[in-house]
Amino acid sequence: DIQMTQSPSSLSASVGDRVTITCRASQTIINFLNWYQQRPGKPPKLLIFAASNLQGGVPSRFSGSGSGTDFTLTISNLQPEDFATYYCLQTYSAPSITFGQGTRLELK
Amino acid sequence: EVQLVESGGGLVQPGGSLRLSCAASGFTFGSYSMNWVRQAPGKGLEWVSYITTTSSTMYYADSVKGRFTISRDNAKNSLYLQMNSLRDEDTALYYCARSGVVMTGPPEFWGQGTLVIVSS
Numbered sequence A: 001d002i003q004m005t006q007s008p009s010s011l012s013a014s015v016g017d018r019v020t021i022t023c024r025a026s027q028t029i030i031n032f033l034n035w036y037q038q039r040p041g042k043p044p045k046l047l048i049f050a051a052s053n054l055q056g057g058v059p060s061r062f063s064g065s066g067s068g069t070d071f072t073l074t075i076s077n078l079q080p081e082d083f084a085t086y087y088c089l090q091t092y093s094a095p096s097i098t099f100g101q102g103t104r105l106e107l108k
Numbered sequence B: 001e002v003q004l005v006e007s008g009g010g011l012v013q014p015g016g017s018l019r020l021s022c023a024a025s026g027f028t029f030g031s032y033s034m035n036w037v038r039q040a041p042g043k044g045l046e047w048v049s050y051i052t053t054t055s056s057t058m059y060y061a062d063s064v065k066g067r068f069t070i071s072r073d074n075a076k077n078s079l080y081l082q083m084n085s086l087r088d089e090d091t092a093l094y095y096c097a098r099s100g101v102v103m104t105g106p107p108e109f110w111g112q113g114t115l116v117i118v119s120s
Helices: none
Strands: A004-007 A010-013 A019-025 A033-038 A045-049 A062-067 A070-075 A085-090 A103-107 B003-007 B010-012 B018-025 B034-039 B045-051 B058-060 B068-073 B078-083 B092-098 B114-118
Touching: A004 A085, A010 A019, A019 A033, A019 A085, A019 A103, A033 A062, A045 A062, A070 A085, B003 B092, B018 B034, B018 B092, B018 B114, B034 B068, B034 B078, B045 B068, B045 B078, B058 B068
Parallel strands: A010 A103, B010 B114
Antiparallel strands: A004 A019, A019 A070, A033 A045, A033 A085, A062 A070, A085 A103, B003 B018, B018 B078, B034 B045, B034 B092, B045 B058, B068 B078, B092 B114
């Protein structure tokens, strides 16, 4: 099974900051890496698919990069609505897919 | 507008059974594979099960294999999860999620979830 390790598990930042979240796969997943945002009481929302492709309607301050085993999600110019939990998801071994453990982004 | 509405959750004793349903609308249900994903209270997301468009193949996480059964009825635009031999650790919010156009595409649309509590 492919394991996904996200870091950090939590992060404090201020409005306007730039933050980076990383996700590491236990084996190569090429670019089958996706990022979700989850706000409290809501289902996950797809932000980025295939490592670097912005889902429609997602603000351009979100970006993704990486390939192989190491991936990053960057959020520039943090906005109040961005404080949420973020998950990576590998779909290389679909349909058996694996999420990272999540990164909670909190307001400093 | 794509909508997925889960139902059937509730409180059940360990060892008991429950059947979850997911009603789909706003898209051609029979053209998409579907998933169940769960989230224990205060925890992360865990993929549970997957079913192809024609129900030809089903996949399960090791944690539920042999206890849970995924099914669908394309005529009723509905997805199901039969959960047997429930354990405390099955307590979670269960989401149905529509797969991407290709198998490796991430689930884009999710329901609001239905809560299953396994407790004596």
